[in-house]
Amino acid sequence: MRDQELTPQICIDGSAIRRIREKNKLTQLYVAKVVGVTTDTVSRWENNRYPTIRRDNARLLAEALEVDLAEILLNGNGIPDHADASTSRRPLFVKIILTIILLCLSVGAYYYFMYESPADYAFSANRVLPSYAVPDGKFPVRVRLESTGDIKGMILREQFPEGWKLLQSSPPPSSLDNVNGTVRWIIKPDSKPDTISYLLDVPAAVDDSRQYRFVGEVIVNPRDSSIAYAVSGDQLTKAGPYHWADDNGDSVIDDSETLAASESVDEMAALHLSWETIEKIWDAGGYRWKAAERTFVPVRKRSEP
The missing domain is CATH 1.20.5 (Single alpha-helices involved in coiled-coils or other helix-helix interfaces)
Incomplete structure (x- = not known):
């Protein structure tokens, strides 16, 4: 058995085998019995499905076909042409x-x-907060979104101070938890706004001796991957009896603050912030917070003599 396994393999000519068998009117069954193989093996030899054969089987095959061994070997010697190989x-x-x-x-x-x-996209999210939040009043927040390149979508999550309540937002939130102060927006590629704005209701019991923090994160999806970005910009605000447009808390909305407020009102148009109140305060020269009525009252400043 060991000698048979080591018997050299030689190449046979399947077309010649078929031609000789049919010429001598021999069946595949007869050839198979003489060689000691199956008819399927004989068929595969003839169709060049088994291009090589053991030398002892080749001799038996030649005997079954009643021809010399060389007549059924490829190139007459069982060695393939080098160019063909x-x-x-x-x-x-x-x-x-x-x-x-x-x-x-x-x-x-x-x-x-x-x-x-180099990145084929760029993204940034920048939060803008008023310097002061009036107790028991309204507090507008906006997050500006800027992106270039192929960004397939994004999710914005904002965490606002506990106890504050979200009253309104544009676009509407996809998820809101007013108990823990968490709001999320799912932004689709075909509806990405330049700004996400929302309006908070500040509780009456806010402490004017401390600062209140906002934290946010944006998940963007460029190139089929998710990347998290922290929302930059303003993070802290103070409690105090000041209008959201009064940046320095001096109870006056001056010319520069009025112009900035005009831009903010336009940018957050969906929140319906009162531009009329700002104009009246600017025209009067000052204001005060009337807590009982939850409103700002214009106060006319005395002109210098």
Whole structure:
């Protein structure tokens, strides 16, 4: 058995085997019995499905066909032509080389785009807060979004002070937890706003000796991956009896503050902030907070003599 396994393999000519068998009017069953194989094996030899054969089987096959061994061997000696052998191996060799090249290119492209290429997108989220939040009053917040490149969507999450309540937002929130002070927006690619604004109700019992913090995060989805960005800009505000447009808390809305407030009112138009009140305060020269009525009252400043 060991000697048979080590018997050299030689190449046979399947077309010649079929031609000789049919010429001698021999069946595949007869040939199979003489050689000691199945008819399926004989058929595969004739169709070049098994292009090589053990030398001892080749001798038995030649005897069954009643011809010399050389007549059923490829090229008469069982050795394939070198040019043909090279050609037959070439497709596999080419496939292996191409596979290696494509693999190297894929790995290189991955590292290039993930680690070395300049970003093909840019994103920023910037929060704008009034300097003061009046107790038992309204407090407008806006987050400006800027992006370039292929960003497929984003989620904005804002955490506002506990006890404050969200009254209104544009666009409407996708998720709101007024108990813990958390609001989220899911922004689709075809509806990305430049600004997300919301209006909070400040509790009457806010402590004017402390600052109140806002925290936010945006998850963006460029190139089928998720990246988290912290919302930059204003994070702290104080409690005090001052209008949200009064940036320095001097109970006056001066010219520069009025112009800034005009831009804010336009940018947060969906919140319906009172521009009329700001105009009256600006015209009067000052104001005071009337807590009982939860409103700002214009106070005319005395002109200098």
